[in-house]
Amino acid sequence: MAAARRSPARTVLLTATAWALAALFLLPYLEMVVTAGRPADQLRDSGYLPTHFDWSSFTKVWTDTTLGQNLQVTLLVAGGSTLLVLLVALPAAYYTARVRFRGRKAFLLLVLVTQMFQPTALQVGLYREFYTLGLLNTVWVLVLANAAFNLAFAIWILSAYIGSIPVELEEAAQIDGNGRIGALFRVTLPLALPGVVTAVIFTFIAAWNEFIMGLTLTDSPDRQPLTVGIDNMIGAYSVQWNHVFAASIVAIVPVVVLFAVIERHVVSGLTAGSVK
Incomplete structure (x- = not known):
């Protein structure tokens, strides 16, 4: 009875916390x-709220900066690298989950080791490689670089999830007349x-938020991603913080909306393989 009387107070406390x-x-x-x-004339005022709001900074960042081009580049890079990762990671994850080939553990270990590499430590080698290929200052260089650094995570998470799906379901589909590819697309992938x-969401967010490779591998303001474009707004002697924060809001809103829409799938995907 005492525990029952304390439960409303505990609920209120947890809710308030x-x-x-x-x-x-x-x-x-x-x-x-x-x-x-x-x-702009109240940026240095000590008050938390201004005397009035001026939302013209949201329009000025589009007309006075390269934010529109930077946003387009970021969309192409995030979408392209996500698609490339998915095209490579799905076959690799399916094969490692379904086939017990010689060197399988070594392959998975190698995939895990590549996840430990930091882009910053590899910038000199990457710059030299893409310079030789003639891809510097292009969208392709950012697509390839972001895909390479996010491929390991995608293979691991997909391999764990596909491995948790009973192989008997694919065998039943093959008995019904489907080949291995048909069973993959009709049974396993759904x-x-x-x-x-x-x-997809982790690769997309990682490519969307990437900064170092965009700063190093591109130099034209209109060909740089959104993160570098926002950094370019910070001048050596003055900073229009209202413009910087307006651009930052534009940068975070699409990712927040995307994550909120598919959050339940992300949670279930991260727990894949944790229960056998």
């Missing part, structure tokens, strides 16, 4: 919105959709 933590995490984003709407979505 959850709201407080949510507010703590949302405050930086609220600060971004407030600063983006702050007039069941592995949460794992595929997880690989």
